Amino acid sequence: MFPIRDDNPQILTPYATWAIVALNILAWVLVQGLGREPALARSICTLGLLPGELLGHLEAGMGIALGLDARCVIADGGNWATVFTHMFLHGGWMHLIGNMWFLWLFGNNVEDSMGHGRFVVFYLLCGLAAAGLQVAADPAAAVPMVGASGAIGGVMGAYVVLYPRVNVHMLFWFGFYVTTFAIPAFWMLGYWFVVQMVGGLGSLGAQGGGVAFWAHVGGFAAGAALVYAFRDRELLARHPHHGWRQASAGAYRRLR
Numbered sequence: 001m002f003p004i005r006d007d008n009p010q011i012l013t014p015y016a017t018w019a020i021v022a023l024n025i026l027a028w029v030l031v032q033g034l035g036r037e038p039a040l041a042r043s044i045c046t047l048g049l050l051p052g053e054l055l056g057h058l059e060a061g062m063g064i065a066l067g068l069d070a071r072c073v074i075a076d077g078g079n080w081a082t083v084f085t086h087m088f089l090h091g092g093w094m095h096l097i098g099n100m101w102f103l104w105l106f107g108n109n110v111e112d113s114m115g116h117g118r119f120v121v122f123y124l125l126c127g128l129a130a131a132g133l134q135v136a137a138d139p140a141a142a143v144p145m146v147g148a149s150g151a152i153g154g155v156m157g158a159y160v161v162l163y164p165r166v167n168v169h170m171l172f173w174f175g176f177y178v179t180t181f182a183i184p185a186f187w188m189l190g191y192w193f194v195v196q197m198v199g200g201l202g203s204l205g206a207q208g209g210g211v212a213f214w215a216h217v218g219g220f221a222a223g224a225a226l227v228y229a230f231r232d233r234e235l236l237a238r239h240p241h242h243g244w245r246q247a248s249a250g251a252y253r254r255l256r
Helices: 015-031 039-047 083-089 093-114 116-137 148-160 185-203 213-230 231-237 249-255
Strands: 002-006 063-066 070-073 167-174 175-182
Touching: 002 093, 015 039, 015 083, 015 093, 015 116, 039 063, 039 070, 039 083, 093 116, 093 148, 093 213, 093 231, 116 148, 116 213, 148 185, 148 213, 175 185, 175 249, 185 213
Parallel strands: none
Antiparallel strands: 002 167, 063 070, 167 175
């Protein structure tokens, strides 16, 4: 299953969401060389978040294998800027496309609720919270973490608080059978959160790479909590579908 659209009208022009998407794409093109080596491995090693390096659990100078032909060399003290830079890097084309699609789908309406500047700060704080929980879950990890999904998890957490009953249209396929159906956001995003929790619990004590489930959990929880401080009540009042009530299409036209 994959979300393809929602029934949530857009009020503001989502300049901040566009800018964040553009920064991720620019990083993929200019810093990560469109996923080609050695640019991809170099970017992940130098700008990815490596918990064990950052917290001093890994010996400086040791090599960490990254794929078949690439190795990261542990630096003394690490680079704390990576708590930000890792949010704008990705490990592959599908990683980038999937994250940007989720950001576009849910980010514009969250930006509607708080305005452009607040949304940028909110997004970065969610990314930091996501990284913090992932590091706390595995402080000696020797695999660099990259991706916007923790911060986007925060956007999704905010969305489910703001617009729980808005329908999200899902694409479902099984073999040659393809269909679409719509479910309320609180079911779709609640299911996503439960999957991340289960994955996170299953990953405890595991070695090697994989999905940063705890980053997703941390970002989602941070977004659901921080949205109360970042939402602009005047902006939100213009939006017909916030909260547990649903306005008619006619009410939306009047509000505009």
